[in-house]
Amino acid sequence: MAILAINNLTKYYKDVRALADVSLKIKAGEFVTVIGRSGAGKSTLLRCVNRMIEPSSGRIEFDGTDMRSLGRRDLRRARTRIGMIFQHFNLVPRQTVIENVLHGRLGYKSTLQGSLGIYGDDEKNHAVEVLERLGLADQMHKRCDQLSGGQKQRVGIARALVQDPRLILCDEPIASLDPSSSKTIMDHLHRISRDMKITILMNLHQVDVAIKYSDRIVGIREGSIVYDGEPRKLKKKTVAEIYGSDADDILFEESPD
Amino acid sequence: MIASLEVRKTFRRRNLVALGSFALIAALTLGSSVVTAFDWPASLRSFPKALDWMAANFIPDGRALRNAPKIGAKLAETLLVSVMATVLAAACSFFMAILGSKTTRLHPLVSGFVRLVASLCRNIPVVAWAMIFLLSFGQNVLTGLLSLFIGTFGFLTRAFMETVDETAESSVEALKASGAPWLATVTQAVVPSILPQVASWILYMVETNIRDATLVGILTGTGIGFLFDLYYKSLNFPSAAFVVLCIIVLVILIETLSNALRRLML
Amino acid sequence: MKPRIALRRPTVPAVVLDATLLAMVGVTVLGFFLIDTKGLKAGPASLKLLSDLTKMFSRPVALHFSLPEALYAVLVTLGLAFLTTLLGAALALLLGPFAAKNLGRPAVAGALKAIVAFVRAVPTVLWVLIFAVGAGLGSVAAVVGMTFHSFGYLIKAYSEAFEDIDASVIEALRASGATWFQVVWRAVIPSSTSALVSWTFIRFEINFANAVAMGAAAGAGGVGYDLFMASGFYFNIGEVGFITYLILFVAIFLEIGATRLRARQHVQR
Numbered sequence: 001m002a003i004l005a006i007n008n009l010t011k012y013y014k015d016v017r018a019l020a021d022v023s024l025k026i027k028a029g030e031f032v033t034v035i036g037r038s039g040a041g042k043s044t045l046l047r048c049v050n051r052m053i054e055p056s057s058g059r060i061e062f063d064g065t066d067m068r069s070l071g072r073r074d075l076r077r078a079r080t081r082i083g084m085i086f087q088h089f090n091l092v093p094r095q096t097v098i099e100n101v102l103h104g105r106l107g108y109k110s111t112l113q114g115s116l117g118i119y120g121d122d123e124k125n126h127a128v129e130v131l132e133r134l135g136l137a138d139q140m141h142k143r144c145d146q147l148s149g150g151q152k153q154r155v156g157i158a159r160a161l162v163q164d165p166r167l168i169l170c171d172e173p174i175a176s177l178d179p180s181s182s183k184t185i186m187d188h189l190h191r192i193s194r195d196m197k198i199t200i201l202m203n204l205h206q207v208d209v210a211i212k213y214s215d216r217i218v219g220i221r222e223g224s225i226v227y228d229g230e231p232r233k234l235k236k237k238t239v240a241e242i243y244g245s246d247a248d249d250i251l252f253e254e255s256p257d
Numbered sequence: 258m259i260a261s262l263e264v265r266k267t268f269r270r271r272n273l274v275a276l277g278s279f280a281l282i283a284a285l286t287l288g289s290s291v292v293t294a295f296d297w298p299a300s301l302r303s304f305p306k307a308l309d310w311m312a313a314n315f316i317p318d319g320r321a322l323r324n325a326p327k328i329g330a331k332l333a334e335t336l337l338v339s340v341m342a343t344v345l346a347a348a349c350s351f352f353m354a355i356l357g358s359k360t361t362r363l364h365p366l367v368s369g370f371v372r373l374v375a376s377l378c379r380n381i382p383v384v385a386w387a388m389i390f391l392l393s394f395g396q397n398v399l400t401g402l403l404s405l406f407i408g409t410f411g412f413l414t415r416a417f418m419e420t421v422d423e424t425a426e427s428s429v430e431a432l433k434a435s436g437a438p439w440l441a442t443v444t445q446a447v448v449p450s451i452l453p454q455v456a457s458w459i460l461y462m463v464e465t466n467i468r469d470a471t472l473v474g475i476l477t478g479t480g481i482g483f484l485f486d487l488y489y490k491s492l493n494f495p496s497a498a499f500v501v502l503c504i505i506v507l508v509i510l511i512e513t514l515s516n517a518l519r520r521l522m523l
Numbered sequence: 524m525k526p527r528i529a530l531r532r533p534t535v536p537a538v539v540l541d542a543t544l545l546a547m548v549g550v551t552v553l554g555f556f557l558i559d560t561k562g563l564k565a566g567p568a569s570l571k572l573l574s575d576l577t578k579m580f581s582r583p584v585a586l587h588f589s590l591p592e593a594l595y596a597v598l599v600t601l602g603l604a605f606l607t608t609l610l611g612a613a614l615a616l617l618l619g620p621f622a623a624k625n626l627g628r629p630a631v632a633g634a635l636k637a638i639v640a641f642v643r644a645v646p647t648v649l650w651v652l653i654f655a656v657g658a659g660l661g662s663v664a665a666v667v668g669m670t671f672h673s674f675g676y677l678i679k680a681y682s683e684a685f686e687d688i689d690a691s692v693i694e695a696l697r698a699s700g701a702t703w704f705q706v707v708w709r710a711v712i713p714s715s716t717s718a719l720v721s722w723t724f725i726r727f728e729i730n731f732a733n734a735v736a737m738g739a740a741a742g743a744g745g746v747g748y749d750l751f752m753a754s755g756f757y758f759n760i761g762e763v764g765f766i767t768y769l770i771l772f773v774a775i776f777l778e779i780g781a782t783r784l785r786a787r788q789h790v791q792r
Contacts, residue, residue, distance in 0.1 A: 079436035090431035107436030114441035289602035306657025380774035
């Protein structure tokens with residue numbers, strides 16, 4: 001049973017077609033990565049899922065709900081079940097780790113409590129637990145602008161996790177990180193997906209990382225899906241098709257058949 | 258042969274551009290001098306005259322020193338009006354900037370209206386506002402306060418909007434994606450992000466407003482500007498120069514304090 | 524029972540920030556009790572203000588001059604602004620390299636900085652009036668007086684633009700034997716032309732407002748003088764409105780240009 005069903009999704013920016021008739025079904029607990037060149041439509045696809053970008057046409061069903069039919073308030077409610085992490089972390093730099101993590105709860109709180117920043121003890125304890133899981137509990141009161149890139153992304157993940165999400169969207173989460181931090185982040189996300197049964201939909205441009213961690217790879221080229229299947233079945237020829245002339249620069253080991 | 262032709266063409270073009278610019282500036286200078294009846298030799302002569310005046314008057318005489326308490330009081334009034342106008346304007350600008358910035362706005366029409374009002378307040382010079390308010394509030398400290406308030410409001414609204422767009426955009430995106438309501442996003446992410454820069458702008462505007470307040474004071478008969486004008490018009494130059502000295506001291510003190518605060522805050 | 528979890532620890536920046544803002548708000552509130560409004564009734568005055576504002580924006584009128592005369596006055600004000608910007612820019616160009624950290628000697632740069640601080644501490648109108656003692660109230664005193672702040676502003680902007688030049692370019696030229704003047708005038712200044720032009724235009728926009736003010740307060744003529752007369756002499760809000768429209772038109776036009784240039788500078792930084 002699919003947690004996310006995308007049918008015939010199309011997006012136009014003026015006359016430019018960013019996404020062309022994209023269809024995709026993702027099961028609960030799957031770890032799916034989307035690979036493709038810059039500008040191929042990965043970011044647009046991701047942001048159409050939670051309607052940060054409005055699709056031009058098509059149907060997006062998350063956990064049985066038709067996303068496009070939702071009004072403002074229901075959309076917000078739906079978004080609370082969808083976490084999102086970003087390439088540039090998107091934290092409030094001057095605030096502490098735990099403050100940033102608790103921002104993830106604002107979607108659940110009443111207007112008054114949320115606007116005044118009043119969090120219950122249960123919420124704070126939950127946040128600390130999540131931070132412990134990510135190895136950041138001792139950094140709880142540190143200002144986020146004093147953290148390394150890898151630590152910042154972990155804060156971003158913690159913020160998404162306190163939402164109790166069913167799906168986490170990841171927009172190039174390791175693009176700004178060095179290889180060692182990248183591995184840490186990918187390991188965390190993989191563990192989260194497996195242990196907490198959270199679905200992950202991730203944009204990536206490192207094909208080798210995608211192959212190593214995902215259950216399924218979706219390849220996008222110029223707004224259309226050109227591959228949708230298991231990582232080990234991905235052929236060099238397909239990678240060349242996805243990346244065009246950049247194919248030679250891609251680190252890719254075709255798995256022996 | 259062809260290569261050196263290209264090189265010569267590039268240099269020729271660059272020289273033409275330089276020549277054209279000089280010609281344009283020369284033409285504008287000539288035009289401006291004619292239109293303003295600017296007497297170039299007189300402008301050169303004015304320097305030694307001004308230096309003489311400053312040398313003769315910057316050392317305060319007895320009369321000037323006896324005016325010190327009055328000067329101190331007026332300076333305090335000018336500083337107070339400056340701070341009041343800045344703080345009040347900053348408070349209003351804060352709200353308007355949230356509504357006007359494309360990151361946090363509620364509706365494009367509202368944001369457009371905010372930008373329009375701020376532009377009007379900003380592009381009508383403070384002195385013009387003073388002239389306008391003179392007709393209803395007269396020669397009163399409130400006239401100066403209002404003029405500074407409006408001018409500062411126009412400037413700070415745009416400055417704060419820029420700050421919001423520069424510092425808060427990414428965290429607003431993240432909170433929007435998590436389903437957080439607008440107000441919570443503003444108070445929990447935007448406000449903490451912009452507060453240091455807002456404070457820095459406020460300090461900057463207090464300094465600027467002391468200078469503008471002097472100018473407005475001349476026109477509205479209030480504050481230190483009024484006092485300077487009084488001494489100046491009655492040819493009491495030692496006292497007038499003493500006022501200038503006191504203003505210099507005040508401004509430098511404020512600047513030093515501001516810089517120290519900025520270093521600690523950010 | 525678990526202890527309450529704090530969200531943040533007090534830090535120096537946060538405390539200073541809060542204290543500064545609180546102090547300023549405190550002074551403001553206090554101020555309302557301290558300022559002497561000489562018994563002015565704010566209510567009726569505000570009503571008159573509202574009626575004035577409506578009248579001046581909806582029914583501007585020119586009684587004491589014609590439209591061509593008004594436009595000429597605007598030209599005069601623009602002329603004043605141009606001349607002071609020109610002089611300020613020329614001085615800033617000559618002295619800017621000495622103030623730049625990568626070009627000038629620290630002692631000289633420090634001395635220049637001190638002079639500029641002194642110059643900027645005196646309000647423009649007072650500079651103008653000081654020079655008016657010797658030169659009389661008019662365009663000379665206005666232009667020369669305004670140039671002090673033009674220079675102060677532009678020398679800071681120019682020296683920062685010079686500091687942005689790639690250090691390796693300067694090093695390479697020095698290593699090949701170029702003199703300091705050659706480095707400055709044949710490499711650094713030409714490379715920073717676009718920044719210099721942008722900052723100069725931005726200052727021109729500020730100087731237009733200054734020139735209006737000097738016309739009103741220091742007898743410099745131009746549209747500022749007309750404004751002063753309309754309000755302080757003829758008490759005619761319609762005429763004030765007419766002149767305000769003219770000023771507004773020019774100011775907005777200049778601001779659009781300056782904003783575009785500022786955006787390009789921002790991108791470059």
